[in-house]
Amino acid sequence: xxxLYLDIFSGISGDMFLGAMIDLGVDAKALEAExxxxxxxxxxxxxxxxxxxxxxxxKFDVHLLPVEGSEHSHEHxxxxxxDAGGGSxxxxxxxxxxxxxxxxxxxxxVKEKSIAVFCRxxxxxxxxxxxxxxxxxxxxxxxxDSIVDIVGGCIALELLGKPRVLAAPVTEGTGWxxxxxxxxxxxxxxxxxxxxxxxxAVNQCDEPHELVTPTGAxxxxxxxxxxxxxxxxxxxxxxxxxxTRDMLTRPNVLxxxxxxxxxxxxxxxxxxxxxxxxxxxxxxxxxxxxGHFVETALEAGALDVFHTPIQMKKNRPGVLLTVxxxxxxxxxxxxxxxxxxxxLGVRCHxxxxxxxxxxxxxxxxxxxxxxxxxxxxxxELVQAAPEYESCREAAAKAGVPLKTIYAAAQKAIxx
Numbered sequence: 001x002x003x004l005y006l007d008i009f010s011g012i013s014g015d016m017f018l019g020a021m022i023d024l025g026v027d028a029k030a031l032e033a034e035x036x037x038x039x040x041x042x043x044x045x046x047x048x049x050x051x052x053x054x055x056x057x058x059k060f061d062v063h064l065l066p067v068e069g070s071e072h073s074h075e076h077x078x079x080x081x082x083d084a085g086g087g088s089x090x091x092x093x094x095x096x097x098x099x100x101x102x103x104x105x106x107x108x109x110v111k112e113k114s115i116a117v118f119c120r121x122x123x124x125x126x127x128x129x130x131x132x133x134x135x136x137x138x139x140x141x142x143x144x145d146s147i148v149d150i151v152g153g154c155i156a157l158e159l160l161g162k163p164r165v166l167a168a169p170v171t172e173g174t175g176w177x178x179x180x181x182x183x184x185x186x187x188x189x190x191x192x193x194x195x196x197x198x199x200x201a202v203n204q205c206d207e208p209h210e211l212v213t214p215t216g217a218x219x220x221x222x223x224x225x226x227x228x229x230x231x232x233x234x235x236x237x238x239x240x241x242x243x244t245r246d247m248l249t250r251p252n253v254l255x256x257x258x259x260x261x262x263x264x265x266x267x268x269x270x271x272x273x274x275x276x277x278x279x280x281x282x283x284x285x286x287x288x289x290x291g292h293f294v295e296t297a298l299e300a301g302a303l304d305v306f307h308t309p310i311q312m313k314k315n316r317p318g319v320l321l322t323v324x325x326x327x328x329x330x331x332x333x334x335x336x337x338x339x340x341x342x343x344l345g346v347r348c349h350x351x352x353x354x355x356x357x358x359x360x361x362x363x364x365x366x367x368x369x370x371x372x373x374x375x376x377x378x379x380e381l382v383q384a385a386p387e388y389e390s391c392r393e394a395a396a397k398a399g400v401p402l403k404t405i406y407a408a409a410q411k412a413i414x415x
Contacts, residue, residue: 001260002163003165003166003260004157004164004256005165005166005257005259006165006167006224006255007168007254007255008170008171008254009250010243011171011211011213011243011254012254013212014149014153016216016241016242017153017241017254019058019240019254020058020239020254020256021156021157021160022047022060022239023057023058024239025258026159026160028047031045031152031155034155035155037104037105038100038104039104040144041065042064043062043063043064043065043148044062044063045063045148046059050242052240052251052252052253053250053252053253054251055240055251055253057241058239058240058241062144062145062149091137091143092143093134093135093136094119094134097147098119101115101147106151107158109158110151110154110155113157113223114150116222117219118146118150118218120194120217121190122136123197124190124193124194124197124218128189128190128193146215150215153219157223160258164225165224165225166224166226166227167220169201169203169227170227171204171211172187173205173208173210174208186209186211187202187212188210191212194221195220197221199271199273200220200221201273201328207247207248208248230257233257233259233261234260235258235259236258239255239258240253241256270377271356272352272353273352274350274352274353275326275351276324276327276350277349278334279321279346279347280320280341281310281318281319281320282341283317285319285341285342293321293341297333300333301329302323302329303324303325304322304323304324305321306321307319308320321343327350330348334348356382357376360374361374363413365405365411367394368394368398370405370408372385372386372409373387391405
């Protein structure tokens with residue numbers, strides 16, 4: 001299956017993405033011809049081969065033409081959209097941009113995906129500034145290059161044959177960016193909102209610059225199926241999209257690998273994330289201390305804690321203590337194990353998770369209301385479990401056995 005792997009060790013922006021796509025083989029002239037279908041004036045595309053940190057790739061720029069009576073810069077920077085709160089002739093709302101895309105002669109797929117990517121940015125900006133997405137304003141400078149970057153990115157993927165998209169873990173820098181409303185820390189609020197909406201983990205490095213722009217984050221959120229190390233990809237072509245500045249700790253390039261993976265099965269709408277699994281073998285811990293640790297770790301935010309009987313050296317019985325936690329909490333729970341158990345060391349590894357889309361509903365039974373956790377896969381209900389605490393409360397209130405409440409809840413679910 002044709003697969004595009006985005007190796008975002010130095011982040012991602014719209015212009016770096018397009019540079020990488022052109023380096024992979026997307027015809028720049030064909031891209032420009034498709035973008036012309038937007039009937040959008042006021043810009044010129046500049047595409048050239050350059051080097052960054054001795055790596056040759058493609059530098060893609062949108063140069064904005066001067067607007068009469070304005071002092072807009074012509075350089076393609078990592079612009080941020082802002083809610084201007086009132087509108088001017090030099091601003092477009094998300095609704096305006098969607099209308100431009102809808103009215104174009106672009107393919108239905110490019111229209112759909114472009115609007116979806118822009119919507120992610122508008123929703124994030126609207127949440128940050130407290131306004132509905134439709135009313136979020138994009139300054140004229142930001143609007144033009146954002147439209148070119150986002151629509152151009154979708155066009156490029158279509159010209160590549162709509163490959164499956166995978167990505168490396170998201171790496172962001174540190175420091176500050178200048179926005180219309182002042183200085184904001186990196187990652188910016190919009191970038192965090194966009195990635196957070198997809199439950200994408202964000203890792204910061206010590207590079208004192210913004211590496212992931214809102215446009216880059218939105219492209220990732222819309223197209224990347226997963227975020228992790230490259231697995232099972234047979235490289236066929238490799239492209240490099242060059243950024244503008246020189247980095248201190250890494251080359252400012254986006255590496256894109258186009259290749260083949262095994263054919264994917266029918267796509268499933270389960271949720272995916274990664275967790276850290278921490279393990280240690282114990283053969284000398286007091287059972288009461290072990291029980292206390294389990295309760296304490298769960299109260300401290302561990303995703304799960306359990307212990308399994310094992311046979312250890314010299315035929316001694318022991319337990320394998322396992323803690324599942326968010327990647328960011330691995331050190332905290334490792335320290336907790338070392339401090340509160342008899343462990344002299346722990347083993348940690350990352351694990352990918354697939355999770356049903358879950359929701360909690362309340363069902364009516366003849367014995368009272370009960371909360372039920374539902375799990376769906378591709379819209380189909382595949383799991384339904386009454387919540388223990390809710391059933392226990394209902395059983396105590398009705399004066400009936402717990403199993404009677406469970407049975408009533410299951411019947412209510414099935415009816």
